[in-house]
Amino acid sequence: xxxxxxxxxxxxxxxxxxxxxxxxxxxxxxxxxxxxxxxxxxxxxxxxxxxxxxxxxxxxxxxxxxxxxxxxxxxxxxxxxxxxxxxxxxxxxxxxxxxxxxxxxxxxxxxxxxxxxxxxx
Numbered sequence: 331x332x333x334x335x336x337x338x339x340x341x342x343x344x345x346x347x348x349x350x351x352x353x354x355x356x357x358x359x360x361x362x363x364x365x366x367x368x369x370x371x372x373x374x375x376x377x378x379x380x381x382x383x384x385x386x387x388x389x390x391x392x393x394x395x396x397x398x399x400x401x402x403x404x405x406x407x408x409x410x411x412x413x414x415x416x417x418x419x420x421x422x423x424x425x426x427x428x429x430x431x432x433x434x435x436x437x438x439x440x441x442x443x444x445x446x447x448x449x450x451x
Contacts, residue, residue, distance in 0.1 A: 340377055340397070343384035344437030349415065350381050353435045356414035387438035396432075398442040404429065407443050 344350040354360040371380035388394030401407040420432035430444035
């Protein structure tokens with residue numbers, strides 16, 4: 331499979347790298363490699379990427395790209411996000427083909443989770 335001209339890596343800003351790393355470790359079991367105090371990376375999470383220290387973060391209201399996770403169980407994933415320090419910024423809603431919710435991780439970035447399993451009954 332060719333990787334030529336395909337998305338290969340994604341970088342996110344974070345206001346608080348330690349809180350961001352702690353959240354993703356607890357919520358999704360991610361592992362990080364630190365490169366100094368202002369950058370870390372992750373691998374094998376659907377796409378490889380990293381987080382860098384910045385006061386500016388991404389959210390859909392300001393036109394930032396929205397990264398969307400997939401889940402077989404939205405309620406369970408939402409509970410893990412809340413228990414790990416994330417906050418729900420848009421409650422679960424239906425859309426053609428499934429349902430999803432949006433959350434912010436402690437470093438300030440907005441993400442979403444969607445599912446096509448058990449669409450709102």
